[in-house]
Amino acid sequence: MSKHEMTTTDNATNRTYTADIATENATQHRVSLRPLVNITEAEDGFTLTAEMPGVPKDAVEVKVEDGLLTLAGDIKLPQVTGMKSTYAEVKTARYQRAFTLSRELDSTKIEASQADGVLSLHIPKAEHAKPRKIEVQVG
Template sequence: MSNTIQTSRDDLARDRTAQDEQSRYSDAALTPPVDVIEDESGITLYADLPGVSRDKLNLHVEAATLTIEAESALAVPQDLKTSHTEVGLGRFRRVFTLSKELDTQGVTAELGQGVLKLRIPKAAHAQPRRIDIHVA
């Protein structure tokens, strides 16, 4: 009888470990690589999001925080059975703290060929401007 009890305990422990692992991976997300280019009128971010479609992309700005969240829609053949997977996550998440010099109301976004392009202009008070000189 003790063998049966031990086997049941082992099965239960394995099930808990599998559930913990599944829960950990369901919350996990990849951090997409991002290039940031600044010019005098603002910044442009290029984020690599392979396999992400427009409907699976969520961008939002709250206060001075920009959040990029996405899910890839890469189709996996139904009969595919893997014995080892290097990258099994299809979720992406990246958070940025934005400078007060940026105009978060003017953010524009484009998605094409797995690359997200975000343009964030500088606020009017942060834009370079020429000061006219008057002769007295």
């Protein structure tokens, strides 16, 4: 009975969205790990480091869309044949986390690098947002 109820609710929800949003919704519902981050702000921009151990460099996804910075990646580890998991603290093989960017940041100039499972991003501030002195004109 409950299974039937769930299906109908799902259908009802999907109907109200456009196809695109429905797909995105499905992705968001996938269980993912939240990468731990450190974030610092300096005069010229933000530095963000995120831990994604097990994700090779070419599997790291960084995208900016409508002021939303999304970090994601799939853990890819060599499989051991016939292995049974007995204890797991890392329970899923996908990381995902998003951050809202403020307008002062220049998302077109984000620099990214990855080493030893740590993703480092530098998000510069737009030229107009950098601190500057304003000359007061005497008129």
